[in-house]
Amino acid sequence: xxxxxxxxxxxxxxxxxxxxxxxxxxxxxxxxxxxxxxxxxxxxxxxxxxxxxxxxxxxxxxxxxxxxxxxxxxxxxxxxxxxxxxxxxxxxxxxxxxxxxxxxxxxxxxxxxxxxxxxxxxxxxxxxxxxxxxxxxxxxxxxxxxxxxxxxxxxxxxxxxxxxxxxxxxxxxxxxxxxxxxxxxxxxxxxxxxxxxxxxxxxxxxxxxxxxxxxxxxxxxxxxxxxxxxxxxxxxxxxxxxxxxxxxxxxxxxxxxxxxxxxxxxxxxxxxxxxxxxxxxxxxxxxxxxxxxxxxxxxxxxxxxxxxxxxxxxxxxxxxxxxxxxxxxxxxxxxxxxxxxxxxxxxxxxxxxxxxxxxxxxxxxx
Numbered sequence: 373x374x375x376x377x378x379x380x381x382x383x384x385x386x387x388x389x390x391x392x393x394x395x396x397x398x399x400x401x402x403x404x405x406x407x408x409x410x411x412x413x414x415x416x417x418x419x420x421x422x423x424x425x426x427x428x429x430x431x432x433x434x435x436x437x438x439x440x441x442x443x444x445x446x447x448x449x450x451x452x453x454x455x456x457x458x459x460x461x462x463x464x465x466x467x468x469x470x471x472x473x474x475x476x477x478x479x480x481x482x483x484x485x486x487x488x489x490x491x492x493x494x495x496x497x498x499x500x501x502x503x504x505x506x507x508x509x510x511x512x513x514x515x516x517x518x519x520x521x522x523x524x525x526x527x528x529x530x531x532x533x534x535x536x537x538x539x540x541x542x543x544x545x546x547x548x549x550x551x552x553x554x555x556x557x558x559x560x561x562x563x564x565x566x567x568x569x570x571x572x573x574x575x576x577x578x579x580x581x582x583x584x585x586x587x588x589x590x591x592x593x594x595x596x597x598x599x600x601x602x603x604x605x606x607x608x609x610x611x612x613x614x615x616x617x618x619x620x621x622x623x624x625x626x627x628x629x630x631x632x633x634x635x636x637x638x639x640x641x642x643x644x645x646x647x648x649x650x651x652x653x654x655x656x657x658x659x660x661x662x663x664x665x666x667x668x669x670x671x672x673x674x675x676x677x678x679x680x681x682x683x684x685x686x687x688x689x690x691x692x693x694x695x696x697x698x699x700x701x702x703x704x705x706x707x708x709x710x711x712x713x714x715x716x717x718x719x720x721x722x723x724x725x726x727x728x729x730x731x732x733x734x735x736x737x738x
Contacts, residue, residue, distance in 0.1 A: 374737055378503055378556040378606045379641045379667050379701050380432040382733035385610050386507035386558060387444060387707030388437030389714045389722050394418045398442075398712065415440050416495070423500050429723060430730035433505040433556060436496050437709070440489075442474075444560055444710040445509035449476050452541055453483035455514065464517055466619040471711075476514055478523045482534065484541035490552050497553055506549055507558040507707075510609065511542050511593035515586075516563030519579045535589050539596030546607070547600045558608050558643070559597065562621075564590050565611040565645070567629050568652070569622035587629060591636040598638065608667070610643035613650065615673065615706040617713050625652020634659050641665035646687070647672035647705035657695040666695060669705030671729055676721030684732050702733050 374381050390398075397414040400406035419436045426434050441447040450457045456479050463471035489508070497504040514522055515534075528534035549557055564587060566572045573583040598607045611633075614621030626633065626644070633642065634656075642660075645651045646669050660666055670687050671679055684702070691700060708715050708722045 373698070374733070375701075378433055378505070379608055379643070379665050380503075380733075381701050381737045382431060382730040383433050383643070383667050383701055383703045384426075384431060384435075384726060384729070385560075385643055385669075385673070385704060385707040386435040386438060386505065387709045388422055388435075388439070389709050389717075389719050390437075390439060390712050391418055391421075391719070394439055395712065419495065420499060423496065425723065426726075427500065427502060429727040431726065432502050434496060434500040434502050435505050435507060436492055438507065438707070440492050442712050444507075444707070445513040446474060446476055448487070448489060448508050449514055451487045451489065452545075453485060454478055454480035454537075455482060464621070466614055466616045466621055468619050471616050472713075475518065476522055478514065478527050478534070480527065482537040482541050484544040484548075487545055487548065490548055493549060493554055494552055503556050504554065505556040505558060506554050507560060507610075508545075510559040510561035510563075510590070511538050511597060512561060512563040512590040514538065516566065516590075519576075519581060531589075535593060539593050539599075542593065542597035543599050546597050550600075550602050550605050555602075555605050556608075557601075557605065558610055559594060559639070560612065561590075561594070561609045562612050562614065564629050564632065565613050566622045568624035568626055569613070570624065572622050573628075587632050588636065591632045594637050594639065606640045608641040608643060608665075609637070609639045610706070611645055612706050612710075613645060615710040615715070617711075617715060623650035626656040627652070630656040630659060634661060634664070639664070641667060641701075643667040643669060643703060645669045645705040647674070651705075654691045654694045657691065660695055660699065662699070665699055665701055666691075667701040667703045669703050671702070671704045671725050673704040673706050673708045673717075673722075673725070674715055676717030678721070678724055678728060681728065681732055681735070684728075685736060688736055697736075702729050702736070704729065
């Protein structure tokens with residue numbers, strides 16, 4: 373049976389490939405040859421096109437493709453009080469390359485007033501009759517990449533105090549989205565998923581962090597973020613091991629974080645990477661509470677090759693050995709452009725994948 377509330381049987385993570393006209397406009401703005409107002413006009417026009425395209429392929433959750441952002445996380449985090457972006461000496465290591473050298477750091481007490489992305493959400497809400505979905509980074513995105521480099525001890529001697537302030541700021545931000553009408557919010561969570569990777573866990577220990585403490589702290593931050601939501605608001609979390617220009621950061625099954633995900637964290641649903649062997653098997657899903665949904669990310673956003681429908685159906689069936697079909701939905705494993713650089717596939721290939729997700733969901737759930 374199809375669903376009338378999110379997450380939907382056919383859903384998506386949110387980010388979409390940026391069209392050439394938008395990329396060119398952003399380059400001109402960065403060079404100083406285009407005004408902020410003229411850039412906004414280009415963004416508005418392109419977002420209207422992709423809203424219509426999402427509706428055309430049959431999606432019920434509608435996003436702005438993150439067309440007003442450069443990064444999935446940094447643009448949002450820079451909108452919090454006490455947080456700033458800066459140019460790092462080198463980017464973060466992914467498989468085969470480093471990211472652009474842009475980072476985030478805390479310069480004072482973390483807090484929240486009003487976030488500019490409220491207007492981004494309202495634009496989508498005002499231009500679709502379907503469910504407007506807002507995607508923001510999970511709170512762990514500040515600390516997870518570089519640890520104390522991002523949160524200097526001179527600013528926050530106590531990490532517990534930092535996490536408390538960050539959770540309170542997120543709670544206010546999420547409530548602001550709710551008051552603006554948002555009823556479908558997604559928290560993009562990389563650094564709990566990265567705890568599935570033994571190399572990453574070893575790196576945490578080397579920098580002085582306890583992976584088990586960090587995992588619990590990240591889970592509590594998510595609970596804090598959604599501590600003041602209205603009863604009819606759905607909050608999901610998307611789990612990702614990295615998605616920069618079709619590369620990745622980590623690997624490993626969900627077993628090391630299953631208890632945190634399904635017993636500690638109180639979200640309503642989970643978007644889970646399952647597009648290849650790097651994510652392990654479905655066995656951890658056997659402890660998902662009966663009132664939660666799992667969106668299986670069986671369709672990869674990293675390449676343009678279209679998966680056979682029968683293969684996707686076979687894997688959904690395999691998942692039902694551990695969790696009832698009625699608790700499952702289908703999506704890509706990640707967005708198609710976690711940064712404005714985008715993944716290595718064409719826009720036509722992107723839309724073909726989203727259309728296929730919709731088609732399979734109808735064939736599986738009716």
